[in-house]
Amino acid sequence: MTEGLLIGELSRRVNLPAQTIRYYERVGLLSPPKRTVSHYRIYSAAAAERLDFIQKAKRFGLSLDQIKRLIDLRQDGVPPCADLKAMVKQHLAELDQHIQDMLNLRQELAHRYEHIEAALSNSSELPDEIVCNGKICGLIEQDIGDNPTST
Structure with missing residues (x-):
């Protein structure tokens, strides 16, 4: 049994297409997830929280680049x-x-x-x-x- 969510489960939970989740990984909005032995992505609860944040930030009218800046600032310890x-x-x-x-x-x-x-x-x-x-x-x-x- 895996600990975490497969991409399909995460997709349903956050109401985003799996393709969008993969895209967010590619552009650095979402950290690469752990992988199973068969190379399936396994996402943590933190990934679901991050995707929720991204969706809320988009409702502010922010671009993905702006959202990434906010995330990067927070990861650097700076309140954004x-x-x-x-x-x-x-x-x-x-x-x-x-x-x-x-x-x-x-x-x-x-x-x-x-x-x-x-x-x-x-x-x-x-x-x-x-x-x-x-x-x-x-x-x-x-x-x-x-x-x-x-x-």
């Missing part, structure tokens, strides 16, 4: 909390910027849709070449300030 604070602050700033970019994109797209709607106001007719003047679709190719009826 200050680094975590900086990482989360950076992630929040990036999210705020992404949200602002998405809001700007939405506003621009709504403005472009209004332009398209005005150009194609009579939906019973197919658009003519004057409105759709372009190599493929003038409504995309023209700058938003351009008048679709100008040539």
Whole structure:
């Protein structure tokens, strides 16, 4: 009888695919496990705890490199909390910027849709070449300030 968990058992316990567990080993997030005589991996309870930590850290929006940094700091005897604070602050700033970019994109797209709607106001007719003047679709190719009826 083996003491520990085979990879399939660990996978079910932590709700991660075995392939992900092996990947975490390869990138150094998880220490290589002991092996049976037949070379099966045998994982300890500490491996399950580490995988639980990795999953929780990912919910903070941390990358695997950032998670590895936190783990390495702790293994070196340094509490990683200050680094975590900086990482989360950076992630929040990036999210705020992404949200602002998405809001700007939405506003621009709504403005472009209004332009398209005005150009194609009579939906019973197919658009003519004057409105759709372009190599493929003038409504995309023209700058938003351009008048679709100008040539």
